[in-house]
Amino acid sequence: MAGTDASKTAPALDGPAVILVEPQLAENIGMAARAMGNFGLTDLRLVAPRDGWPQKSAHKKGAHQAASGAAHILEAARLYPDVPSAIADLNVVYATTARERGQLKRVVGPQEAAADCIARAGAGQKAGILFGRERTGLTNDDVSLADAILTFPVNPAFASLNLAQAVLLVGYEWYSQATGAVLPFAPVREGLNAVPARREAVTSFFDYLEAELDAAGFYPPDKKPIMARNMRDIFHRLAMSEQDVRTLRGALVALVQGRRGGRNQPRPSRRKTASAEEA
């Protein structure tokens, strides 16, 4: 989805390192970088990518295309020969895996891992998350270097997430918690739309509506009070702004004038014969 606003800057947040262990396809490295960019993660580490790094021009192009604007993350990626060197400076390491490994490590979901990463960053510690090879994931030896296992609350009958999707979910949970899940925009409410209409505009609208409905024979005898209350209920649910009241009143006037043959409103031709008040 489009929507990137280049005038906005990412919040400066100290997120966990994303460590891709022996990634195979440049496109997947690029997609992971893009997912990181979506959620304000910047520390990308590559352990022995199959095709090397920086990659040959064709591969590099694929990675950058897939990164789709997160080239700055790719450019800043650091290369390591093995997992121990990639995690050397970290204080805590999570290993993502979709299957049980027979290791008695703590197993957490993205929410718990994100909360821990945020708490540690606040204490000046640095966390990192290991992501495995596209086809085979992390080896048991890779997992044995981590403090805890990170897995996802997925449908157990279909648990396979691709690399970039796993990075995306980790980034999403981390960014949501780090920023309080602030959404990038809120409904535009400015001018006449900024606030609910003053009540005199609303009651005036009701008065006009009810008078016209009365004139049109809408209310059966003795039913007007309850029917009018019900109608007011419906319109109160709209929490109308001044602009809403004007729009709806304008539509109402058009319907009434059209029915009466008012000069300013084109009369729908099909309604001509149904117009009782006119010629």
Added chain:
Amino acid sequence: MAGTDASKTAPALDGPAVILVEPQLAENIGMAARAMGNFGLTDLRLVAPRDGWPQKSAHKKGAHQAASGAAHILEAARLYPDVPSAIADLNVVYATTARERGQLKRVVGPQEAAADCIARAGAGQKAGILFGRERTGLTNDDVSLADAILTFPVNPAFASLNLAQAVLLVGYEWYSQATGAVLPFAPVREGLNAVPARREAVTSFFDYLEAELDAAGFYPPDKKPIMARNMRDIFHRLAMSEQDVRTLRGALVALVQGRRGGRNQPRPSRRKTASAEEA
């Protein structure tokens, strides 16, 4: 990541419909289906896919490859000519968009939308979520057919999510809430690892460790009580199982016997000269 367990079945959950409006690439339809499969969503609706549906064999193959095991979702996908027909049976509709539309709709994040979908399903209502075209998203006319806007708490400087990623995040939040974020596995604790060790095994381990450290001259005079307490603190943090105690005790015995020239342990050659008790 691998990890799908075909012996497990998806929980039967009544999730929201995923409605892809004029998707362009078969691969993206497949990736969206895969993301749905990961999180137990099954109701896929396609509005006027650019290349038609069912697609020509080449396209169809791309979609199925990308779906990676979610072919049942693709096969059950329903085709509609336009958005109104695709949402006709729904009780509430969300429109996903990464940018503000100048429409005064309620704007919610994935958490709130997921909670609403679950509450509505519980009341027998059916919800659906519109996802736009890969390049241009939903039109304002598409959005005007929805009850509310669904957007993501993303880095505003880099807000563009691809189609499958948007579906993935919606599915993740919905499934997490619908299932209580149950993870697909927990640490294996069985046999000697199932429970914390009986305390007599732990104190026996401490006694052995402290006696050997004493014999090795580890404790300075008068410091033994506090140093022993600190060492016990370290090992208590492990919350050792019976198996852990056996493993650590075995390692300790090996170190002591090796140092003493025990027959069953090979002595590291470098340590030979550092061995004070022998030869």
